[in-house]
Amino acid sequence: MDYLESFSQWLMEDGKSPKTIESYCNDVKKFRLYLAEDGAGEQPLSRFSFVRYKQHLLDAAFKVSTINKKVNSLKVYNDYLESKGLVDDNYIQLRKDRVPIALGSEQVVEALTDAEVERVLAYIEDERKVSIRNRLIVHLLLYTAVRVSELVSIKVTDIDFIEHILIVRGKGGKVREIVIRKDLMMRIHHYLQGERQASKFHESPYLLVSQRSPKMHRGAVRDWLARISEDVGIKLHPHLFRRTCATLLLRRGVPIVTVSKILGHHSVDMTSKIYIQTSRKDKQDALDLL
Template sequence: MVGNHTVESMLKAMQNTLNAHQLKRLKGVLSANLAVETNTVEDNENKNLLNSFLTAKELEGCSERTLKYYESTLAHYIRETSAPLTQVDTEQLRAYLTDYQDTHVVGKVTIDNIRRILATFFSWLEDEDYIVKSPARKIRRVKAPVRVKEIISDEDMERLRDGCETIRDLAMIDLLSSTGMRVGELVKLNRTSINMGERECIVQGKGNKERKAYFDARAKLHLEEYLRERNDDNPALFVGLCGNHARISICSVENRLRSLGKKLQLPRVHPHKFRRTMATNAINRGMPVEQVQKLLGHVKIETTMEYALVSQSNVKASHRRYLG
């Protein structure tokens, strides 16, 4: 890599040929051009490292959505940092996170998500021997206040069902609410994934891990009715309502539920709310957390335990039973 030593060597070689004024002008031209060249090399190296990281994560089975989140977060960091990725230190990372929070006015959860992605990236650089030690190791998790997250009440769930204008949407809502599957898992389902007799389906979860999910009788009836109405040969379980009946996308499901919620004047209707509602109801009705973990496809039981904080109705009932 070029630098000050190279510039000084060139000037020394020309000092007997050029006068002081000419040497000064030459120094300015060399410094400017070599700095641009150096920055270009560093930018290319940073981009190559990012692309290698994304390729590695794709091979590990990360979803397209996760990869895009990684790419946008890390690309923003690379644009904002002046140091090569292999020379970043802990203080630079802390300064970036602090500045991001101040300039973007975001909450602690968002900052911790960025910290987590940076930590994953620099740990990968360490594992691949690009750096000796990750500068993100010393940056602790950003603690955010634990908020009581909303679920869909039984009454609102019935309003959503009654508000569906198509049997497809009704089948989607029933499947989301009874299985608790992720929206990314829902859109990957094929007709062959469904076993109507056993009321179960094979779901492809995170990291391409398969698991069984179970649905209730109402979901079965509406799925059967929806599939009877289909006149296309697309293997996807859920497809668009018009055009070439292509497999439905995550955005389409999210937009459909959001529009339905707005029409019915219900607060923040989105796919993950059905998952949280299913898990909360299971825990409140006494299902062992280990079984809820298996149903949801969580790797760590701590993730499942977060759902136990959603509702305090079971705590209130226990208090009245044992202490009231």
């Protein structure tokens, strides 16, 4: 039986995004390759084979985050197998089987400081160096916290110019609304009425167009940010602005539930684990309050 093809279809029916499906299937494919090389038999999954594979990953010195990602993928695979009657038990428990992070090695989420945000914004205001479209890209990334894939997929019709609302279609087809700041809305108008209107793709349904395409590619966004990184003095990439937006909102006292909804996360736990930056300075400032 082709478990992978059936697993992929099951994920698709569950509303998972193509990227998520690809990630899960790649992890399962590597697990199955290990089983084949290890001579573990035809059974698609067992507690014994999972524990052996996890130990193999540990012995091979994979990063903890990588191992835990694979454990999560195999847990979903286990759910699929059990739902289809291909295994008769749930062999993987995330709370027990994920590799704990050692004390003292908590992850510090990368985010721009207020001063660095000001430096980036000051740089992009130079009209000789940065186009109106690229200036808009930075402001959209920073002030809506959209993913780069969501950014390039924004259509003009996704923007409510009266209510100042942006409709974002995220992972798994989930839709969320984001309120657009007044100054950001003005930048959108400026781009639509000027630089974009002069483009040969001005009738494209997508907000962001390029010189050669009616829809800007996310790779072009990454490449441009990488190119200006040296001038700005900061290594820039799209997800950095999403992290920065979330971190700055939380530091300004915005409830984590609200931030989670802006980011489009399915749970507050995901927001707290991935996007809250707790630096040494944050901890010292907290203790100084005592």
